[in-house]
Amino acid sequence: MNKVLITADRVIAGPADQVTVDGAVFVESGMVTAVGAAADLDAAVDTQVPRLRCPGATVMPGMIDCHVHLAFDAGPDPISAVAQADPGELSASIADHAEQMLAAGVTTVRDLGDRDALTVALRASIDSGDTVGPRIIAATAPLTSRGGHCGFLGGEVSTDDDIRAQIARNAAAGADLIKVMASGGALTPSGPRMWEAQFTPGQLRLIVEEAERHGLGVAAHAHGSETIAHCVTAGVRTLEHCSWRTAEGIVHDPAVVRRMVENDVAVCRCVSGDWRLFLDQMGPERAKAMIEVILAMREAGVRFIAGTDAGVPGARFGDYVGMLEFFDSLGFTHAEILDMATVNAAHALGLSDTGALAPGMRADLIVVDGNPLTELGALREIRHIFTAGRPVTR
Ligand SMILES: [Zn+2]
Incomplete structure (x- = not known):
């Protein structure tokens, strides 16, 4: 999966006060290339690109x-x-x-x-x-x-x-x-x-x-x-x-x-x-x-x-x-x-390319059920993990 558009109820781009409700993250060749409203990115990104739709979930940095x-x-x-x-x-x-x-x-x-x-x-x-x-x-x-x-x-x-x-x-x-x-x-x-x-x-x-x-x-x-x-x-x-x-x-x-x-x-x-x-x-x-x-x-x-x-x-x-x-x-x-x-x-750690989701960052990210900003336990409910844009199959 070289390209993927991930959409979820919210995207925490990092720092944690940077939240997009009904957000999306576009991943290409291991990198994040766009973060924004799901509706905007859905319209902007080629329909051939696979969609990973995650209702009820949060996308955040790994x-x-x-x-x-x-x-x-x-x-x-x-x-x-x-x-x-x-x-x-x-x-x-x-x-x-x-x-x-x-x-x-x-x-x-x-x-x-x-x-x-x-x-x-x-x-x-x-x-x-x-x-x-x-x-x-x-x-x-x-x-x-x-x-x-x-x-x-x-x-x-x-x-x-x-x-x-x-x-x-x-x-x-x-x-x-x-x-x-x-x-x-x-x-x-x-x-x-x-x-x-x-x-x-x-x-x-x-x-x-x-x-x-x-x-x-x-x-x-x-x-x-x-x-x-x-x-x-x-x-x-x-x-x-x-x-x-x-x-x-x-x-x-x-x-x-x-x-x-x-x-x-x-x-x-x-x-x-x-x-x-x-x-x-x-x-x-x-x-x-x-x-x-x-x-x-x-x-x-x-x-x-x-x-x-x-x-x-x-x-x-x-x-x-x-x-x-x-x-x-x-x-x-x-x-x-x-x-x-x-x-x-x-x-x-001196790492400028991970820890947040923004264009140009490594696509190190997780998708969790629920909202970790209200319920920390949501971090145990992991749906998807990407490391440098590669999905981890578990
Ligand atoms: Zn030690």
Whole structure:
């Protein structure tokens, strides 16, 4: 299907306040070439062009998951699963995970840590049309300290020369960005604690400069409050988790939050679809503190982007909407949530050709039953998915 005119009760072009009731999207050769009123486009577009009429439905941009680990298995011990799998098996499960994400309406995923650059190989296979999957933005092996968070992925560094060499290796392997584990993390209990820094401020600056030299931006895994401040100063583009942990509990610095807004540093506050269980485990007081800091960042104007951390224990592939519902529970409007999942995510990832529907954009789009602006659950009722204009058959 090289050309198709899709009509529906509404088209959300993105941002989510751009709605055309009884709208249409014209797709040609993988791109959106027109968005407008269904009656106008129906009259303007050649009658030979197939019509995909979707009464009762909404057409909107395909969603973006800014934080996944396609190489992990979402089981209790992803580390052993990754370390022990042979490359062939691991490649097959990476492709399967990517397909699950696409089936959930996620047309772009940013993979923030894999082994042997296997996601780059999948990216090439998807781009060539050999494999069906979402567009992949790949970080390959995250930089981490020796014995640090996720060191088993192969990105351990200690000296400045190590840092330069690892970034050069990732760039040569085809990385689209550099991921740094700036603080410790829960998945690696033997490494630094979650609030402890893994790199000095000078090393973080070196990482950003070195990545820039290769034309790449930096995403920083940062739980610790001090680390968050150092990452913002260093010039990272996105903060992953950004949970403001200290040895004493959750403490955020409003001055750093202001700098995040000024410098357009986006926050990917990863939550899995299982967030209710996670909040229960945290206990009411810590959960309350965690939520308050998210609301404080929102109030200050921080750009949030959507990510599930799919692949880590309990974070299943394909439960993207469960993550969005967390933000619904905090009182984010549906329009804000859709923007986190589409336009804002694309902007933060430096992708100018997806995340919205407008002439010249990639035809990454979904058709869902009902209206996600009034009912977020509509995002689970997917009728059609197009990635770069290709319909996905499920
Ligand atoms: Zn992660």
